Amino acid sequence: MNRKTIIILLALIVSSCSVWENFTTYFNIYFNASKIFDDVEEQMALQIKDRFEFRQIDMPQNLKQQLNKVIEKCSKILQFHSESGYVDDALLMIGKSFYYQKEYSKAFRKFSELAARENSPYALESQLWLGKTELQLRNFEVGFNILEELKKSALLRERPEIGAEAAITQVSYLINRENYVTAIDYARQLIDLTDDPELKAETAYQIGKLHLLQGDTENAALAFAEVSNYEPVYEVEFNSKIENARLRKLLKKTDESMELLEELRSDKKNSDKYDLIDYEIALIHYEQGDIEKAMQEFTVIDTTYKRTASAGEAAFLKGEIWDKYYNNYDSALFYYDKSLASQMEPIRKEQAKKKSELLNKYITLSVDYQKNTSSYYYVTDPAIFTADSLLYEERIFQDTSKTWKLQNEPAEQPPVKKKQLIKPMMPTLTADSLKSLVLKSRFELGNLFLTELNVPDSAYKYYLRIAEEDSVLNFKPKFYYTFGTYYLTVGNQQKADSLFSIVYSNYRFDPLANEAAKKLGKETIEISADPAAVKYRAAEALMIDKNYPEAIATYFQIYQEHTKSNLAARSLYTIGYLYENELKQPDSAAAYYDSLTSKYQTTDYARSVLPKLNVYRQERKRLEDSVKAAQKKIADSLAQIEKAKQAIVDSIAAAEQAKSAPNEVSKDSLQVVPDSLNNGVQPSGFQLEQDEVPDSSQSQDNPGISFLPEALVPRTIFNINSFFADS
Numbered sequence: 001m002n003r004k005t006i007i008i009l010l011a012l013i014v015s016s017c018s019v020w021e022n023f024t025t026y027f028n029i030y031f032n033a034s035k036i037f038d039d040v041e042e043q044m045a046l047q048i049k050d051r052f053e054f055r056q057i058d059m060p061q062n063l064k065q066q067l068n069k070v071i072e073k074c075s076k077i078l079q080f081h082s083e084s085g086y087v088d089d090a091l092l093m094i095g096k097s098f099y100y101q102k103e104y105s106k107a108f109r110k111f112s113e114l115a116a117r118e119n120s121p122y123a124l125e126s127q128l129w130l131g132k133t134e135l136q137l138r139n140f141e142v143g144f145n146i147l148e149e150l151k152k153s154a155l156l157r158e159r160p161e162i163g164a165e166a167a168i169t170q171v172s173y174l175i176n177r178e179n180y181v182t183a184i185d186y187a188r189q190l191i192d193l194t195d196d197p198e199l200k201a202e203t204a205y206q207i208g209k210l211h212l213l214q215g216d217t218e219n220a221a222l223a224f225a226e227v228s229n230y231e232p233v234y235e236v237e238f239n240s241k242i243e244n245a246r247l248r249k250l251l252k253k254t255d256e257s258m259e260l261l262e263e264l265r266s267d268k269k270n271s272d273k274y275d276l277i278d279y280e281i282a283l284i285h286y287e288q289g290d291i292e293k294a295m296q297e298f299t300v301i302d303t304t305y306k307r308t309a310s311a312g313e314a315a316f317l318k319g320e321i322w323d324k325y326y327n328n329y330d331s332a333l334f335y336y337d338k339s340l341a342s343q344m345e346p347i348r349k350e351q352a353k354k355k356s357e358l359l360n361k362y363i364t365l366s367v368d369y370q371k372n373t374s375s376y377y378y379v380t381d382p383a384i385f386t387a388d389s390l391l392y393e394e395r396i397f398q399d400t401s402k403t404w405k406l407q408n409e410p411a412e413q414p415p416v417k418k419k420q421l422i423k424p425m426m427p428t429l430t431a432d433s434l435k436s437l438v439l440k441s442r443f444e445l446g447n448l449f450l451t452e453l454n455v456p457d458s459a460y461k462y463y464l465r466i467a468e469e470d471s472v473l474n475f476k477p478k479f480y481y482t483f484g485t486y487y488l489t490v491g492n493q494q495k496a497d498s499l500f501s502i503v504y505s506n507y508r509f510d511p512l513a514n515e516a517a518k519k520l521g522k523e524t525i526e527i528s529a530d531p532a533a534v535k536y537r538a539a540e541a542l543m544i545d546k547n548y549p550e551a552i553a554t555y556f557q558i559y560q561e562h563t564k565s566n567l568a569a570r571s572l573y574t575i576g577y578l579y580e581n582e583l584k585q586p587d588s589a590a591a592y593y594d595s596l597t598s599k600y601q602t603t604d605y606a607r608s609v610l611p612k613l614n615v616y617r618q619e620r621k622r623l624e625d626s627v628k629a630a631q632k633k634i635a636d637s638l639a640q641i642e643k644a645k646q647a648i649v650d651s652i653a654a655a656e657q658a659k660s661a662p663n664e665v666s667k668d669s670l671q672v673v674p675d676s677l678n679n680g681v682q683p684s685g686f687q688l689e690q691d692e693v694p695d696s697s698q699s700q701d702n703p704g705i706s707f708l709p710e711a712l713v714p715r716t717i718f719n720i721n722s723f724f725a726d727s
Contacts, residue, residue: 030086033073037093040066044100051168052206054176056102056136067097088120095129099136108133124154124162132169140177144170151193164194171206180210201232205240212243221247238264238273245280249287258284275305279313286317291325302338312342316352323355327455333359358452365448369441375427376434388424429598430591435469436560442466443479450482456489476561477507481516488519507531532562536571548578569600576609590616 040063047057059067074090095110111133115126127150134143147166154163167190174183187207191200208223224247227240241264248257258281264270265277282297294317301314319335322328336356340349378385427434446462449455463483470476484499496519503516509531514524535558542551555571562568572592580589593609600606
């Protein structure tokens with residue numbers, strides 16, 4: 001065998017070994033690894049909604065496990081089959097698997113190994129992924145430059161798809177860095193670089209979005225219109241047209257906008273997008289001021305396209321209409337809350353949440369105001385309490401008889417919230433305390449309308465009612481300053497200054513005096529003395545002089561105007577002490593002690609009076625129960641007397657009848673006459689208690705009937721004036 005033959009045989013052996021190596025590697029390892037990897041990339045592609053999103057998507061756990069299998073199998077190729085022709089493929093798959101799992105350092109090492117291999121078929125791919133990985137590792141300048149050079153290399157090697165991927169990565173990076181101007185330039189380069197008409201359309205759409213982010217509506221509209229010049233997929237085509245319609249409206253080209261929307265509405269292939277189209281049409285009517293038409297269309301969207309983002313937006317705007325145009329806050333709250341339960345953009349959902357919280361605050365304040373107002377009227381005029389109680393019982397009866405009708409009322413047309421009936425209750429607070437609560441509720445409602453609901457007219461009504469009764473106001477400086485702020489809001493500088501002057505001149509120890517000074521352009525005041533302490537010393541002087549009415553009035557003023565001062569509780573205690581020990585008016589003392597224990601229960605003053613106050617309450621309850629029991633006993637006795645009188649009348653009538661027809665009188669009929677007609681014994685069923693024996697004086701005409709005995713009148717009278725001293 002000559003040398004040439006030997007060389008040929010050796011070449012065949014080596015060649016056959018390489019073929020065999022590739023054969024076994026492919027079927028034993030590579031085939032399964034590549035199949036798993038391709039499946040993962042297909043599933044990931046379905047999850048990517050924006051090709052220009054820079055951040056890597058979060059991978060589901062099951063896909064991570066699949067990629068771990070790819071890494072394991074490809075690592076075996078590198079370890080045990082390094083002579084096969086699948087080493088480059090293995091390196092690329094391992095690197096991309098690490099990249100998808102956000103293990104960027106590991107991915108970078110594998111891509112570097114791939115880039116270092118001579119004559120690798122994946123030389124351009126390795127540079128692409130190195131550039132992408134450097135950007136994710138925050139080596140921005142290095143990564144961006146790698147991709148820039150790669151675009152040139154791809155162009156020379158006629159690999160436009162690689163150059164396009166590099167450009168997409170650059171654009172996504174620039175968008176992430178909010179460098180929108182440069183991003184638009186690179187996106188324009190991408191359109192020129194790629195041969196893919198779908199990618200051109202998607203890039204044009206992206207350019208339109210970037211112009212919108214810059215507030216450039218005209219160029220945005222041009223970019224969206226450009227999309228139709230290429231071959232966009234359905235979603236990109238529809239989105240670009242709907243965006244173009246929105247921009248035409250912003251550019252005051254409402255007719256063009258409506259024309260585009262109606263064109264989209266007429267195309268049946270857009271039937272799944274009717275909610276978006278109808279919403280934009282409704283918005284045009286709303287922004288043109290046709291509120292009734294807009295409300296009708298929002299209602300159609302809200303009811304027809306349930307569980308869509310458009311339905312949520314429509315519900316929100318219905319709430320806005322009820323809020324701003326009709327001032328119906330119950331209905332507005334209903335729709336704001338409804339929109340919160342639907343699919344909406346996070347920004348809109350946050351707006352709905354704030355609106356809901358604001359209107360809930362309004363409703364809570366309104367309920368408190370009505371409750372406090374009713375309670376005040378009940379205390380000052382018990383007849384109102386009686387009338388409201390009767391009305392409550394009447395409405396309860398009406399509601400019970402009309403339950404079937406209420407069950408059949410429509411839920412949303414209109415969404416009238418049925419008010420819950422609340423049984424009237426006689427309050428335990430004093431009239432003064434309730435009056436303070438009423439004024440406070442008015443003030444809080446006025447502030448809400450002025451600063452948050454932005455309805456100055458309603459704020460004015462509440463402020464004006466407070467001003468009419470400011471003689472009992474315990475927060476005068478704050479009220480005058482806020483009322484002045486209202487007048488500034490409506491442009492009445494003269495009235496605003498007059499109110500600020502009141503604060504500045506009359507409440508110089510209040511911090512708001514300096515705020516008023518700023519509004520008036522005057523010098524600020526050095527606030528040092530505690531006005532409550534000054535008034536308290538004046539009240540003490542009046543008390544020492546035994547001028548108790550004036551002292552009590554001053555102490556009460558301290559409590560009203562300085563509720564947070566330590567002297568407020570002390571003032572209430574002193575008022576109660578004066579009523580109890582000097583003026584001998586225990587009921588008044590108890591009223592102030594009650595306010596003390598409810599407003600300042602943690603103070604020593606409240607704890608010191610609580611035992612005697614509890615004794616007072618118990619004794620008062622015992623007296624009330626005793627009076628009620630006596631009244632019941634009297635009522636029962638009167639009922640029995642009436643019964644006895646009726647029995648006598650019946651007996652006399654029976655006797656008269658017997659005289660007129662003696663032959664028809666039976667033994668049973670004679671027995672109807674009670675024994676009391678013959679022997680003075682009490683009628684059956686009318687037995688007086690031992691301590692209720694009637695006086696011996698009886699009616700001469702009807703000896704069996706007694707007058708109401710004095711013994712039925714309660715004899716035990718509790719000396720309420722002495723209980724404080726005893727306790």
